Amino acid sequence: MLKGYKYRLHPTVAQAEFLIKTIGCARFIYNKLLEDRITIHEEAKASDGSKHKPPTPASYKPLFPFLCEADSLALANAKLHLDTAFARFFAGTAGFPVFKSRRKARASYTTNNQHGTIRIEAGKVRLPKVGFIRFTQHRGFDGEIRSATVSMTRSGTFFVSLLVEQDDEPWVPAEHKVGIDLGLVHFATMTDDDLVTEKIANPRNLRKAEARLKQAQRALARKKPGSKNREKARLLLAKKHEQVRNRRHDFLHKLSRRIVDENQVVVVETLKPREMMQNRRLAKSIGDAGWGELVRQLEYKCKFYGRTLIKADPWFASTQVCSSCGENGGKKELDIREWTCAACFAHHDRDVNASLNLLHLAEGIMSSGQGLPDELGP
Structure with a gap:
């Protein structure tokens, strides 16, 4: 390895x-x-179409x-x-x-x-x-x-x-399966097979450092191009941006390692951040979250430690489907955080319901005997 x-x-x-x-x-x-x-x-x-050998x-x-x-x-x-x-x-x-x-x-x-x-x-x-x-x-x-x-x-x-x-890591099986719903209000909502739900707070690293970044950027803009003071201001701004990046990566590495240590099967939704960032109102918050980096870390860490990672299809209706009866309640706007199923009258927290549906997805694959693919097709 x-x-x-x-x-x-x-x-x-x-x-x-x-x-x-x-x-x-x-x-x-x-x-x-x-x-x-x-x-x-x-x-x-x-x-004549003849190609020379590249240097x-x-x-x-x-x-x-x-x-x-x-x-x-x-x-x-x-x-x-x-x-x-x-x-x-x-x-x-x-x-x-x-x-x-x-x-x-x-x-x-x-x-x-x-x-x-x-x-x-x-x-x-x-x-x-x-x-x-x-x-x-x-x-x-x-x-x-x-x-x-x-x-x-x-x-x-x-x-x-x-x-x-080096030698492969010793395979130590874990006990649980977990469904992970990613979001902005809470960075992640995780529900395991014991139906224990945990909501991970969104650290909002960029938002918290935004005032200091603006101050450093304005200081750089006031400096004369080519001067030593401008180079000092550039380095100061670069260091502040690196602090934001390092805090984000530290949070994601600790969270992904904890998920892999505690769970044998990990189910995550497949998001498309670039397309979602077309919404200018949410673009900065989506970029600050780092969902794609979390999934990337989960992929290689699951491979290292013998875990199974399932990436649900992008069109999997984790938010719309009732986790109790399976009824599709239709598309819901982002401001709707709780809703009641019209079929079974179960009251749902939007994020918890989505994580339960992702968990049920893995359980359905395991019970059908189809194996556990790394990524589910449509």
């Missing part, structure tokens, strides 16, 4: 400068290879000597990332690869471990062409390091993610 471990790096000034240069070289190679592939494709269309990162070094200073494996991995992007495009699972922007793209590069070039010794991690860098190893691991991805945030903070090959 391959598992990633992410740690905070504390490089010296010289080491940080080298890491920034290597990140830039990896981005340059990615963009140059993409540009040349597009050119080759256009030339092949204009000629390699090494072929650019005579033309651009600064590439010789970077880690060659970082450049090779940039090419592999582009190859993967094209493979996904031709498979129809992603759009056409786009150029990486210096300001918008994720600042990172990946290098491989070759005979101990990446290792941990005396509280430091060794990286190729950089040497030993101080880092905060807040948790250990057992296994062989396969690769390392160095990344830099907008505020200039460096991290390293070590990909480790």
